Amino acid sequence: MTDTDKPMFPLSRRGFLYGAGSGVVSATLAGRAVAQDAQVPIEPVGRPMPELRAEPPIDPERRVGYAIVGLGQYALNQIMPSFGETRYSRITALVSGDREKAEEVARMYGIDPENIYNYDNMEEMAQKEAIDAVYIITPPAFHAEQSIVSSRAGKHVMCEKPMAMDAQECRAMIDAAEEANRLLMIGYRSQYEPHNLEAIERIRNGELGDVRIVHTENSYINDPETPAGEWRIQRSLAGGGSLYDIGIYGVQGARYLLGEEPIEVMAQEHTPEEGFGDVEDVVTWQFRFASGVRAVGSTSFSTEANRFGVSGTEGYLELQPATDYYGHRLTLRDEDGTREVDIDTQGPSQFARQLDHLSEAILNGGTVATPGEEGMQDIRIMQAIYESVRTGQPVPIDWAYGEAD
Ligand code: NDP
Numbered sequence: 001m002t003d004t005d006k007p008m009f010p011l012s013r014r015g016f017l018y019g020a021g022s023g024v025v026s027a028t029l030a031g032r033a034v035a036q037d038a039q040v041p042i043e044p045v046g047r048p049m050p051e052l053r054a055e056p057p058i059d060p061e062r063r064v065g066y067a068i069v070g071l072g073q074y075a076l077n078q079i080m081p082s083f084g085e086t087r088y089s090r091i092t093a094l095v096s097g098d099r100e101k102a103e104e105v106a107r108m109y110g111i112d113p114e115n116i117y118n119y120d121n122m123e124e125m126a127q128k129e130a131i132d133a134v135y136i137i138t139p140p141a142f143h144a145e146q147s148i149v150s151s152r153a154g155k156h157v158m159c160e161k162p163m164a165m166d167a168q169e170c171r172a173m174i175d176a177a178e179e180a181n182r183l184l185m186i187g188y189r190s191q192y193e194p195h196n197l198e199a200i201e202r203i204r205n206g207e208l209g210d211v212r213i214v215h216t217e218n219s220y221i222n223d224p225e226t227p228a229g230e231w232r233i234q235r236s237l238a239g240g241g242s243l244y245d246i247g248i249y250g251v252q253g254a255r256y257l258l259g260e261e262p263i264e265v266m267a268q269e270h271t272p273e274e275g276f277g278d279v280e281d282v283v284t285w286q287f288r289f290a291s292g293v294r295a296v297g298s299t300s301f302s303t304e305a306n307r308f309g310v311s312g313t314e315g316y317l318e319l320q321p322a323t324d325y326y327g328h329r330l331t332l333r334d335e336d337g338t339r340e341v342d343i344d345t346q347g348p349s350q351f352a353r354q355l356d357h358l359s360e361a362i363l364n365g366g367t368v369a370t371p372g373e374e375g376m377q378d379i380r381i382m383q384a385i386y387e388s389v390r391t392g393q394p395v396p397i398d399w400a401y402g403e404a405d
Contacts, residue, residue, distance in 0.1 A: 054347070057087045064359035065092030065130045067117070067155070069146055070138035071105055073228050074160070078325060079137060080109065082351035088359035089352075092130040095122055095146075122146065126153035132362060135187075135355075136160060139231045140239040144169035147184065151176040156183040156362050158355075162248050163375030165239040166383065170376035177372060185358045185368040186375035190249065191256060192357055193350035194343050195328035199310070199319055202332075203257055208312025214257060214295040215309040216250030218323060222301040224275055233277030233301075241271075241279025243382055247299025249323040251378050251385075253308050254287060254295035262287035262295065262381065263398035267388040276301060285385050290398075325350075377401045 057063065066083075068075050068091060083091050093115035096102035102116045117125060119142075125131050134150035135158040136143055144164045147157045157177060163186050164170045177184035190196045203211060219242065223229040231237040232245055243251075255261060267285035281302050287295040307320040315334035321327060326349075330341040348356070361368050384395040 055087055060090060063088055063090040064132045064362050065090055067093035067095055067125060067131045067134045069095040069134055069136045071096045071101055072137060075137040076105070078351050079135065082349055082355060085348040085352035086356045086359070088363060089355045093117065093125065093128065095119065122149045123153050125155060131155060133158060133358065139237045140165055140244065141237045144173050147173045148176040151180040151182050151184070154180060154182065156358065158185050158187055158358050159375070160187045161375065162239055162244045163372065163379055167376055167380045170372060170379050174372040174376065183358065183361055183368055184372040186370045186372065187354060188252060188370040188374065189350045189354045190252065190323045191370050192353040193328065194345060195319055195330045198341065198343055199317055199330055200257060202317060203310060204259065207315055208310060208317055209314030211258065211293055211310055211312045213311040214254045214293065216253050216295065216297045217305040217307050218246045218249040219300040219303045219305045220246055221304060224277065233279050235278050238279060240382065240386070241276060242281060242299045242301040243283045243385060247283055247297065248378055248382065250297040250299060251381055253322065254297060257308060257310055258289065258293060260289050260291060260293065261401050263290050264288040264394050264396050265381065265384050265388055266394045267385040269389045283385065283389070
């Protein structure tokens with residue numbers, strides 16, 4: 001640099017203002033004393049890597065690439081934004097019946113528009129190496145066909161609840177995945193949620209003594225005027241009503257909280273005439289387990305409740321809300337009184353944990369905690385609930401699911 005090139009003010013604006021040009025701060029900075037020997041550059045420069053408080057994602061090329069099928073409210077508001085919290089997962093493709101919407105979503109997420117498919121050309125995903133897995137988030141009537149097509153295209157499948165319309169469809173999905181040597185997982189997010197996992201652990205550890213009764217209540221007010229509420233009251237699309245849509249959480253919950261399968265069910269239904277299409281509103285049921293435990297469940301499309309309660313000889317545990325998206329609370333009641341259990345909720349959401357669970361299994365060649373068989377078990381049990389409603393009789397459901405052959 002020649003003399004004529006020299007700037008009029010040899011110090012940067014910051015250096016000039018703070019009266020230091022040597023790279024060593026010696027005055028006060030914004031009113032705070034700064035050590036004479038602090039080696040903090042006063043120019044805007046890069047600094048060393050800070051301590052990372054969360055595990056960073058792995059290299060994008062190595063992350064499991066997902067095609068999202070069905071760009072509705074759950075896909076766009078919960079699942080897709082959660083990919084940002086995952087370590088092993090990324091979105092590489094979209095499947096939608098609405099090309100314009102899909103292109104807009106592709107722009108939002110930086111997805112190559114070449115990787116947008118529709119419901120009639122999903123088998124072409126077989127050609128795309130960037131798609132490892134397919135996440136099906138459409139109404140239940142389409143789950144079986146979309147899952148089978150995806151398995152046959154060589155893709156792993158995550159399928160939303162309820163798994164399918166009936167047990168035959170579930171069986172066909174499981175068989176297709178097995179034949180393709182690919183994983184099939186059901187999006188049972190509550191089984192990856194920390195409060196639910198803590199409850200399971202405490203019950204297994206015997207903190208409640210002998211468990212005698214489980215209560216589950218899972219309901220919400222369905223608005224049939226909305227696009228997402230419309231199909232939910234059409235049996236031909238939804239498979240069932242409140243039971244299939246939200247009561248399923250209680251069916252699942254009773255099973256995973258107890259770690260035992262019900263052997264008999266007795267159920268009732270009550271549906272006012274208006275506003276529920278051709279599906280049910282209120283369903284109540286009682287499960288009998290081989291151990292003698294009873295689980296009482298209820299669901300509806302016309303009330304708001306979300307709670308699990310587990311009563312044992314030495315204590316009572318309540319999850320409320322039990323299966324919401326956020327804000328779970330776990331309360332314990334025993335001889336020491338009633339108190340809320342403090343649970344670390346830092347870290348990825350249940351949605352991200354669920355996604356990475358499948359991705360890790362794919363990357364490591366492992367299995368998943370909520371495979372197709374889990375989804376099929378719930379469908380079979382819910383069908384038995386409907387049968388009991390129809391006949392007014394207890395229905396045996398002791399088909400030894402999960403027991404070694
Ligand atoms: P939406 O109605 O909001 O979205 C469904 C999407 O499926 C539509 O946007 C559409 O996508 C596609 N679709 C294709 N054919 C049809 C059709 N005939 N009628 C309606 N939609 C169609 O539903 P949700 O997102 O609420 O639910 C989708 C799935 O996710 C269901 O299985 C539901 O049970 C499950 N779910 C799970 C939750 C959980 O917490 N695990 C929470 C909410 C839902 P496009 O326009 O792109 O073609």
